[in-house]
Amino acid sequence: MAERIVKEAQVPFDLGGNRFDQVATELFSDYSRSRIKTWIKEGTLLVDGKITKPKEKLFGGEVVTLNVVLEAQADHEAQEMPLDIVYEDDDIIVVNKPAGLVVHPAVGNRDGTLMNAILHHAPETAHVPRAGIVHRLDKETTGLMVVAKTLAAQTDLVAQLQERSMGREYEAIAIGEMTGGGIVDEPIGRHPHNRQKMAVEPVNGKDAVTHYRLVKRYKNHTHIRLKLETGRTHQIRVHMSFIQYPLVGDPQYGGRLKMPKACSPELQDSLRHFRRQALHAKRLELAHPITGDWMEWEIDLPEDMQSLLDALKKDMVESGSDDSEYF
Structure with missing residues (x-):
């Protein structure tokens, strides 16, 4: 199932003189810089309704529009599995991972992983890279992990890890x-x-x-x-x-x-x-x-x-x- 994101913002004049990709990253800070660049190149992020190169400088006052459809990731299967959920809201899930559970599917572990369980429990994570898993624990390590349920939450959590x-x-x-x-x-x-x-x-x-x-x-x-x-x-x-x-x-x-x-x-x-x-x-x-x-x-x-x-x-x-x- 696909998810559509539609957003619009006017470029503040104090951002005038900056490149389109830099301005867009400021205006739509819920999303990563790399994702913004991908949308610009795909033509789903426009300036005054026109396709614009990422490096082109803006003056200020332009209207930037985003209209993109996020396709669900078809790489991995949702599977019903027990999850020890410590906390959950509309944006994040905190789970207590048991020993023996692999986090990401890989060669030799194509299913039965935490990612498969998350995709079943929260189907919306199919629109988020790696089903919202932003950090990992080794297979035999137990304990707390946070998972993002939305693209905006994932971008912020990744930034916190990097910082x-x-x-x-x-x-x-x-x-x-x-x-x-x-x-x-x-x-x-x-x-x-x-x-x-x-x-x-x-x-x-x-x-x-x-x-x-x-x-x-x-x-x-x-x-x-x-x-x-x-x-x-x-x-x-x-x-x-x-x-x-x-x-x-x-x-x-x-x-x-x-x-x-x-x-x-x-x-x-x-x-x-x-x-x-x-x-x-x-x-x-x-x-x-x-x-x-x-x-x-x-x-x-x-x-x-x-x-x-x-x-x-x-x-x-x-x-x-x-x-x-x-x-």
Whole structure:
């Protein structure tokens, strides 16, 4: 089903002397610069009813009209699937993603993804690129994600991500006993020898900054809270591995499972059966893309991570460790 957008605006005289594409981006700020340029080239964005080149300068006083039909994206199928919706209004959806759910369809995962579920739950997202999904979580990472239901909301949320004003905090369980928090400021790029992995790449990597602090230190493990300034693929997993504190259950960046010395059979069993990276997107904060209101959500740790923390605590107590050494 197609959606038609019809808008009209007069060019303010103080914008006179600027290029058509620059003026149109100001007048129709709900839409991205690249989309505005596409509409100009397609002839659906006109000046005084005429097709005009993007670089042509305007004087002020002209009438710019937009009349475009957004065709639904036919690439992906809507599928009825359970969604844990934390918040929803006319513009955004905030979901709590479970482990094992792929965000975008790809080779080997053409359906059964979050995108397929969103297209069924909110059919209007078919008119928004990637069904309104503006950021992603790895398949086995749980927690909060925001999805745009309209093109205007998507444009604003993408801008917040680019400006680093959207707050995203995670909790994780790392291997090793940390003595304090810190910052990892190391560029991340594709691994030079394994294209399925990312790595710290000082020369060709893109800037990546991760802040981390301790929640509680256990024997051989640490419960940490992390905040991202950037959103590189596998960022937390790569950065924690780089500083020698890889996440529990992450063979891709942490290597093979090694049991801590003298740990209880119960903890061994918990670690052996924890088959995903122990990472959870716990908190999300952003300015509502339409109203501008500041909004915040926080979600409890999933059962598997909480059970692992309980096992770590029990092992520490049963071993006779002085709890004052930890926190």
